[in-house]
Amino acid sequence: MDSLTDTPETAPPDSLPTGSVPDGSVAAPAKATRDPEGTRARIMAAATEEFARYGLGGARVDRIAEQAGTNKRMLYYHVGNKEELYLAVLEDAYAHIRDTERTLNLDKLAPPDAIARLIGFTWQYFIDHPEFMALLNIENLHRAELLKTSGQVQSMHSPFVQMIGDVLARGVKDGVFRAGVDAVQLYISIAGLSYFYLSNVHTLSVIFGRDLLAEPAKEERLAHMVELVLQSLRP
Numbered sequence: 001m002d003s004l005t006d007t008p009e010t011a012p013p014d015s016l017p018t019g020s021v022p023d024g025s026v027a028a029p030a031k032a033t034r035d036p037e038g039t040r041a042r043i044m045a046a047a048t049e050e051f052a053r054y055g056l057g058g059a060r061v062d063r064i065a066e067q068a069g070t071n072k073r074m075l076y077y078h079v080g081n082k083e084e085l086y087l088a089v090l091e092d093a094y095a096h097i098r099d100t101e102r103t104l105n106l107d108k109l110a111p112p113d114a115i116a117r118l119i120g121f122t123w124q125y126f127i128d129h130p131e132f133m134a135l136l137n138i139e140n141l142h143r144a145e146l147l148k149t150s151g152q153v154q155s156m157h158s159p160f161v162q163m164i165g166d167v168l169a170r171g172v173k174d175g176v177f178r179a180g181v182d183a184v185q186l187y188i189s190i191a192g193l194s195y196f197y198l199s200n201v202h203t204l205s206v207i208f209g210r211d212l213l214a215e216p217a218k219e220e221r222l223a224h225m226v227e228l229v230l231q232s233l234r235p
Contacts, residue, residue: 040078042068052131111171123194177233193225
């Protein structure tokens, strides 16, 4: 993947355990970890921080392994090479936000309240998880070349789109939303309203002479987004 990283890291021959299988995959280390789930979780946490900070090209597997309290051989065994690890981080990041969205119980709220809750959640999630926004920036710089190879991302988004579609349909039935709104377009607009503000907040603060990260400014922004979106949905 030379187009994605200047120095792709793969497992060097002397870092692989004796007995690597003929297809090139890495055999289990002689002394297997007693906590494989914990080891993988530490690797993923360290990798998320590393990729969010340095990008795909600048991230280093040795730093990730050190931060995770393991070694490169164990990392390759549990997750794979650098690009496989990066893809796993992306998939985990998307899975986390989609899993959390399912706890919003939008189906139990009146349609306008459900949309307002989704906007508020998206806004706060981006604030609380700057690493998620950083990963999105990085993968878009690479034109989603690795994300295209994922066998999970599209399937995990289908229920989410359906959830928004159900809210819209209920709103149309109740007479509070207009018909013909596409669920994907609506979510892109909701995410974009938060994403642009937060990803450009420092330059925007300078340009307009406001502290756009001050609590009053954030509260004003959220109220503005909710009103803007709900106004666009009204009949």
